[in-house]
Amino acid sequence: MIALRPLMPHDLPWLCAMEQSLQAQPWSLAMLEEELRLDAWGRIACSPAQQPMGYAIARRFVDELHLLTLGTALPHQRQGVARHLLQALVDYAQAEQIPFLLLEVAASNRPACTLYQDMGFRLLYTRKSYYTLPGGHGEAFVMRRELMPDKPV
Numbered sequence: 001m002i003a004l005r006p007l008m009p010h011d012l013p014w015l016c017a018m019e020q021s022l023q024a025q026p027w028s029l030a031m032l033e034e035e036l037r038l039d040a041w042g043r044i045a046c047s048p049a050q051q052p053m054g055y056a057i058a059r060r061f062v063d064e065l066h067l068l069t070l071g072t073a074l075p076h077q078r079q080g081v082a083r084h085l086l087q088a089l090v091d092y093a094q095a096e097q098i099p100f101l102l103l104e105v106a107a108s109n110r111p112a113c114t115l116y117q118d119m120g121f122r123l124l125y126t127r128k129s130y131y132t133l134p135g136g137h138g139e140a141f142v143m144r145r146e147l148m149p150d151k152p153v
């Protein structure tokens, strides 16, 4: 079973270590602290034993909720953790009547692209040379999911 709870300051060392191990361009501790200070939406996915398994952070920009970072610890991948976090993000946006969810993902990140497509995000446009990768620069997909307030999604 996956339980979600709000991101708290004591999660930051774990979160920073996760960013370093999972992400091609990890967020620094200072960046994560700033998101907490700005009261961003943040959730930690935990096991029944309260062990952190995954995380998501998003922030509102007018009528869009931007997914800033998302990750699942390696031993817990492919168990529905990210799907659970994204569904919570959708629920939050709907409750707040925010019409759009937006994110950027490296075009080469097949697991994440598959996940986002599966969760109803669609390609809005491509950004060339957006990510700095070991082999050079990589494209980013900007993806969006529209939430209709009066319709089930």
Ligand SMILES: CC(C)(COP(=O)(O)OP(=O)(O)OC[C@H]1O[C@@H](n2cnc3c(N)ncnc32)[C@H](O)[C@@H]1OP(=O)(O)O)[C@@H](O)C(=O)NCCC(=O)NCCS
Binding pocket: 022, 023, 054, 070, 071, 072, 073, 076, 077, 078, 079, 080, 081, 082, 083, 084, 104, 105, 106, 109, 110, 111, 112, 114, 115, 116, 118
């Ligand atoms: C991308 C990531 C967050 C997915 O997390 P996860 O908890 O393993 O994902 P879930 O188990 O919820 O998977 C949901 C769906 O996403 C897709 N998916 C997830 N991992 C996948 C993989 N390795 N290959 C193909 N599809 C994948 C599948 O459609 C999956 O559904 P299914 O298991 O029923 O087939 C995880 O692989 C990760 O942390 N990657 C490194 C960090 C990262 O890339 N973050 C996103 C940056 S934008």
